[in-house]
Amino acid sequence: MSDDLPRTTQRINEADVRKVATLARLALTDDELATATAELGAMLEHFADIDALELDGVEPMMQPTPLSNVMRDDIVGETLDRDEVLGQAPLAEDDRFRVPPIIGIEQ
């Protein structure tokens, strides 16, 4: 290792994958969890090739072009048609998206 930046040398385990799946709102069966852990482990092992690089002081690159704030006059323009948008939702009611209860249900 040639710089002091953090690296992850420990292998990804099933608990990590389960946590990640929960964060990503994905449910995994036990079989899927085992497969995902093995596949992600193999990938991360391959990706360890960048651990050897000296990266101290290197400016991270977020995207290719220098972006600057874009200003424009506040002019009313065309917007999406509300009925057309709501018409494509799984469930809509009273000009709004309809979802199941958010609070009041025991998890």
Added chain:
Amino acid sequence: MSAFDIASKVRNGETTAADVVDAHLARIAERDDEINAFNLVLNDAARVRAAEIDEIIAAGDDPGPLAGVPVALKDNLCTRGIPTTCSSKILADWAPPYDATVVTRLSDAGAIAIGKTNLDEFAMGSSTENSAFGTTRNPLDTTRVPGGSSGGSAAAVAAGFAPLSLGSDTGGSIRQPAALCGVVGVKPTYGAVSRLGLIAFGSSLDQIGPFAHDVSDAALALEAISGHDPSDSTSIQQGPLDLTAALDRGVDGLRIGRITDLPTGASPDVEERLEVAFDALRSAGAEIVDVVVPAFGYGLTAYYLIAPAEASSNLARFDGVRFGMRTTAPDTNSMYTATRTDGFGDEVKRRIMLGTYALSAGYYDAYYGRAQKVRRLISNDFKAAYAQVDVLLTPASPSVAFEVGAKASDPLSMYLCDTYTIPSNLTGDPGMSVPFGTGEHGLPVGVQILAPALKDDVMFQAGATLERHMQSERGVAS
């Protein structure tokens, strides 16, 4: 017939848009059951649009440079009122409320949308096998893949279903299938083509670009779709690319870079064609210059940490609330999970998890943070190389088209397909694949031309020269 010829003949009345569309729809009806290039063929809409084009001609007006040209659209490009699925179950029934800017621009140029093409779900893959709507086959050998993720668009052009198509390229998804199907495929400079209405995968990497039979048709298409769009915050502040003018410039005095430390892994037949390409450009007056790009080989790692990280964030919007399918559940949180678990395929889930991991507390600096620094190293190395040369030449794909199923069970081996195409997505520079003869099993080999940002025209100069060489090589052979 090329797009260029179709547009000229439609414009001068030698043929009609209606006849052009009928001929292409007939070819699709004849062979798409076997190829599966399309998720949706727009039979009626294309005929209606063709009649409109013919009326414009009859009235003595000009429909535009792509008059009457059928174009196939990758099914991650939004088309108003027409299903746009990303080849995912989660969007199977969704019809967008607006058109992508590229769709509007093609239509304004007189082109006719003929269908929506298959892709690896959400553009994640290199073989068009990861689709909720079945595998697309390579028209040149239907036991093999067309490449991916824009495999449907590449196959549509190769099979003669449309003279032009559009794809998207996040890590090689235009150039690799172009190589495997023997057509031209271009990823323009990042920001040169508006991405409004392209369903996002990796926002700092995605670009839309054309497939075509020849370099000149690709130039025509790219000129029509490029240019600033105020609705895309990453769109470059400049007009359409000027490419057609570059096609006849030749390469006399152009410096062509050979990367001496290019990652290994290309098969011998591909290497051999690359050598022929260097010779062809040298004979045409170019100077071949050896350069090094030491960080090139780290592109794969940087990409497969950055792209999934961006995807995990972009795909968070598919939650069963505003669009697409919903799996019902008693409360909103479990509805999100049930919908996403049912709606996404295995590869998409894998990448979402990989990206979520790379961004999660405790791992961010080790993975995503390091990858962004590596991205800078790669960009710096390319800048140094482009200080010495005008364009670089590499293989587009490490091998010719592989068999359906050959890499399906090993995600990492599939990822290696992108080794040579990934760096220009990380740097934002343009790249194109030009068909350059055949390799193993008589299958096409693509040579990749890379150029610095906004030098798309110089890339086309070299591409047109390689194409002229191939025409004379074929002429000698026949």
